[in-house]
Amino acid sequence: MSSxxxxxxxxxxxxxxxxxxxxxxxxxxxxxxxxxxHKPERVNAEIDAILGSLYQALGHRExxxxxxxxxxxxxxxxxNTDFSLECLTKELKRSRRGRVCLFGPPGTGKTSFATYxxxxxxxxxxxxxxxNLLDMFLGSTEKSLAHAFDEATEKSAVLLISAxxxxxxxxxxxxxxxxxxxxxxxxRQMEQYDGILLISTGLMxxxxxxxxxxxxxxxxxxxxxxxxxxxxxxNLIGRSHESALKAYPVDNxxxxxxxxxxxxxxxxxxxxRHHRAMGDTLTPQSLLNGLQQEHEIKTLQPGGSLALSGGx
Numbered sequence: 001m002s003s004x005x006x007x008x009x010x011x012x013x014x015x016x017x018x019x020x021x022x023x024x025x026x027x028x029x030x031x032x033x034x035x036x037x038h039k040p041e042r043v044n045a046e047i048d049a050i051l052g053s054l055y056q057a058l059g060h061r062e063x064x065x066x067x068x069x070x071x072x073x074x075x076x077x078x079x080n081t082d083f084s085l086e087c088l089t090k091e092l093k094r095s096r097r098g099r100v101c102l103f104g105p106p107g108t109g110k111t112s113f114a115t116y117x118x119x120x121x122x123x124x125x126x127x128x129x130x131x132n133l134l135d136m137f138l139g140s141t142e143k144s145l146a147h148a149f150d151e152a153t154e155k156s157a158v159l160l161i162s163a164x165x166x167x168x169x170x171x172x173x174x175x176x177x178x179x180x181x182x183x184x185x186x187x188r189q190m191e192q193y194d195g196i197l198l199i200s201t202g203l204m205x206x207x208x209x210x211x212x213x214x215x216x217x218x219x220x221x222x223x224x225x226x227x228x229x230x231x232x233x234x235n236l237i238g239r240s241h242e243s244a245l246k247a248y249p250v251d252n253x254x255x256x257x258x259x260x261x262x263x264x265x266x267x268x269x270x271x272x273r274h275h276r277a278m279g280d281t282l283t284p285q286s287l288l289n290g291l292q293q294e295h296e297i298k299t300l301q302p303g304g305s306l307a308l309s310g311g312x
Contacts, residue, residue: 003133074112078232078265080222085113088217089120092196096121099190099214101168102200105222107266117198125156130164134182142185149189152197160198168201170208173255183208190214224263232255232268233287240272240282253288260295267294 076085092098102110111127118125126148133144152159161167168188187210190197199215212218224232233253271290275282 007194014047021146050181074109074116074265076113076116078224078228078235079109079113080225081227082220082222083217085219088219089117092117095120096196097195097196099197100199100217100219101212101215102198102219102221103202103204105202105223105262105264107264107270108221108223109265110221111162112265114158114162114198114200118158121158121196123196126152126155126157127160127162129162130167134166141182145182145185145189149193152195153193156195158196158198160200161195162200163202164199165201165204168199168204168208168211170206179250183211187211187214205304207236222267223261226258228253229257229260229263232265233284233291236268236272237282237287238282250284253284256288256292260291262298263291267291270294 076089081084088100089134092100102113103112114127115125133141133148135141135144148159148161151157167183190211191214268287268291271287271294272282274290275286280286
């Protein structure tokens with residue numbers, strides 16, 4: 001009998017993959033505690049999703065308080081980090097201060113986490129791209145940096161400086177483009193800042209160790225592991241359908257998804273945006289096709305050939 005992916009009008013689908021994801025044939029509320037999750041946010045996400053399924057199946061509309069700016073796709077359970085984002089959020093909520101470096105490939109949730117964090121802490125978010133703080137005129141970058149920190153202090157806000165590779169790299173090429181005094185000004189502002197600072201960057205190959213020492217947390221955002229990919233796949237399909245119970249064969253989808261090892265939450269968001277723009281219905285097969293296209297783009301070499309491994 002073919003394995004089926006079944007969904008109801010709920011945030012998550014009831015899934016029976018060829019090899020059970022959680023060690024049991026079907027996800028049931030009583031089995032969540034034995035699901036094999038090691039991060040508490042993943043267990044919480046499963047519980048919320050299943051309760052949401054039952055709530056809606058009874059004919060009720062679930063009402064949740066939701067900050068209007070929190071990204072639809074951000075959930076700590078769907079971020080593959082080397083430190084629990086739930087634990088980090090609790091610690092920053094307690095202390096209301098901390099300097100955090102978020103690094104990893106694009107689309108992994110670094111900027112989205114900043115929005116999520118500000119919502120959880122009920123604090124405004126002051127966000128600046130590093131490139132917008134840079135200026136060719138003498139002293140202008142230093143003034144822009146000072147203004148960003150002053151603004152965050154005045155508003156009692158979480159401060160995010162995104163895409164800050166140029167400030168955090170020690171490579172000769174970057175140092176040639178960025179005067180050392182500008183880096184020193186950033187470090188000075190970091191030391192004096194008494195609030196919550198998040199600085200995000202891509203994968204660092206030549207990190208500036210003087211800058212790294214000033215961070216209280218350095219958190220790596222990785223590509224989704226397969227468990228997260230499968231959960232997010234089900235979550236998106238479940239949220240996209242408001243109709244009656246349906247079923248799809250998932251043997252092929254499950255095995256094909258396992259081949260896509262460079263996926264991020266941003267890839268899922270991109271595929272859904274494409275479907276909305278085209279007015280197309282999102283189905284398990286069309287979602288898989290879209291994810292395969294997003295994954296292929298990441299493996300393209302400059303000359304157009306496909307790489308055997310690696311990421312962006």
